[in-house]
Amino acid sequence: MRTATVVISFIVIVIVTFVFVREGASMVLSSRSEIGTLVVTTANGSQSVTINDKQSGTTPVSYTSDKPQELVVSIGNSWNGKVNVSGGGESRISREIYNNSSVSYGYDLGFESVNALFAESSINVSVTPQDATVTIDDTASDVSPYVSNVKPGVSHSIKIVRDGFEEMHINVTVPDRTRAQIVVDLVPLLFESLEQVPVTGGPSVDVLPTTRTQWGGSLISLASVPSSPWQSVVAYQLKSQLPLTGDSAILLLEEVSRTRYNYKGIPFAYIIAQDGTVYEGMGLYNLDYSMFQGRGFAKGDVPVLILSSEISESTQEILSGIVSLVESPPQPRVRNISEVGDLTLTLGERREIPIQFQNVGSVTWEDPSQFVIAVADTNGISEAYDPVKWNSTSQVRRVTKVPVFPGNDVSVLLPIQAPYYPVTFNQAFMLIDTYTGQEVKGSRFGLHLTVEGDNVGTLRILDTPTGYLNVREGPSIGSKLITTVFPGEKFAYRQEDGEWIQLIMRGEDNGWVTKKYVEKL
Structure with a gap:
């Protein structure tokens, strides 16, 4: 009987204890604050933030x-991601966001309640790259991914270390019975992890770099930075591997150079990508790279950055090609940034059209006689020809406003004159480098012209034995010679007299030519 009483008493105690613990735990769990916060910061400039598809302002948020x-x-x-918020915890997103790529560095901290009896607080850390070492409170450490139970309600210091990357420190206070989930993307030590590579010479390949404008880099004016004659190519290998390739990798390097190092651009003359493609860095010939603090470049150095993990024979051939490339100034390049629409003129009307070029090459224009606007793709003389203001029938005028530094603009007025007959036509123009006689890359542009007025008759000058046709003051061989015209030119004509026909000239006078070498249109 006594034994039965003891057993019954024990069962009652167990039941009461269970109910008490269960209800007490439930009361404790339900008493925890449900309010959680999220703080979003960006280290390299303010960015717009959207949370659950609703605009939430700009960082910090x-x-x-x-x-x-x-x-x-x-x-x-x-950047897009997800993060958990839970009662009593301050979730965080702290990132370096790069607009030119999907890459970002930093960390996300989220909290998730663990509604289980006797649950402990914990910290879970996952890191990119995965083999980073994680240390909590200067005691426990292991490689990521890392999981550790921690004391709730107190601040814990987390240190994350990996060779070739910036050390990261995060302080976290974890609420009771809560899991802190930290996702980390370590910042690579880009220009701190360079290894110099000897430039051995030997066989080379022709190098045609992808220009700054081609890969999307912003232009830099040589007027704002020092210059020094280039003397020797020095090469460096980037030991930290970039998460991107191609143009995207170069854009990332550019933005990191500007935002994290406060440079004007990538502090290298050329970059050799993983696939062997050569890119312009700063895109300025004879730039003095000793201006970049902490890089160790000397005056006259032509620094080259190699992104590939191995220095192969082909890499050395490309380096030798760059050595040949920098021995002479590169060819000029421009971009036409004029805003010229369709033009309508009356018969014989003269007009000067503002044309604007941007020097997107890497050399400064210093000679006012080097570049001239010329007619392109015309059989015969242009119908926009102005005999008073053009230098010749094919060359319009020189670009005399110098110097024009790389990245800077230059404006020039393009004179044209409408013919004396109604016509609609397109006329192409280009810049000619008089040093080489070649068209300047990127300079070609066109005008769409409509000439309105009464059509009194139009003719074309035909081929002649002499290559030109004399224009006389009157309708006879004995009349005074006033000028010459050339095969392919077109004119309005006013009247005829036997074997002669009167041209309406672009100058002040009209003149007569023999009908033998004209074709009415």
């Missing part, structure tokens, strides 16, 4: 949630 939930967050135009 603080967001309060009245319930535990997973938030969908977008930063700028390139």
Whole structure:
């Protein structure tokens, strides 16, 4: 009987204890604050933030949630992610966002409640790259991914280390019975992890670099930076591997150079990509690279950055090609940035059209006689020819405003004169480098012209034995010679007299030519 009483008493105690613990735990769990916060920061400039498809302003952003939930967050135009918020915890997104790529560096910290009896607080850390070492409170450490139970309600210091990357420090306070999830993307030590590569010479390949304008880099004016004659190519290998390739890798390097190092651009003359493609760096010939603090370049150095993980025989051939490339100034390049639409003129009307070029090459224009606007793709003389203001029937005028530094603009007025007959035509123009006689890359542009007025008759000058046709003051061989015209030219004509026909000239006078070498249109 006594034994039965003891057993019954024990069962009652167990039941009461269970109910008490269960109800007590439930009361404790339910008493925890449900309000959580999210703080979004960007280290390299303010960015717009969207949370759960709603605009939330620009960084820094603080967001309060009245319930535990997973938030969908977008930063700028390139970063999207998810983070958990939970009662009593301050979730964080701290990122370096690069607009030119999908790459970002930094960390995301989220909290998730663990509603289980006797649950402990913990910290879970996952890192890119994966083999980073994670240390909590200067004691426990292991390689990522790392999981550790921690004391709730107190601040814990987390240190993440990996060769070739910046050391990261994060302080976290974890609420009771909560899991802190930290996702880390370490910042690579780009220009701190360079290894010099000897330039051995030997066989070479022709190098045609992808220009700054081609890969999307912003132009830099040589007027704003020092110059020094280039003397020797020095090469460096980037030991930290970039997460991108091609143009995207170069754009990332450019933005990192500007935002993290406060450089005007990538501090190298040329970059050899993983696939052997050569890119312009700063895109300025004879730039003095000793201006870049901390890089160790001397005056006259032509630094080359190699992105590939191995220095192969083909890499050395490309380096030798770059040595040949920098021995003489590169060819000029321009971009036409004029805003010229369709033009309508009356018969014989003269007009000067403002044309604007941007020097997108890497050399400064210093000679006012080097570049001339010329007619392109015309059989015969242009119908826009102005005999008073053009230098010749094929060359319009020189670009005399110098110097024009790389990255700077230059304006020139293009004179044209409408013919004395109604016509609609397209006329192409280009810049000619008089040093080489070649068309300047990127300079070609066109005008669409409509000439309105009464059509009194039009003719074309035909081929002649002499290559030109004399124009006389009157309708006879004995009349005074006033000028000459050339095969392919077109004119309005006013009247006829036997074997002679009167041209309406572009100058002040009209003149007569023999009908033998004209064709009425």
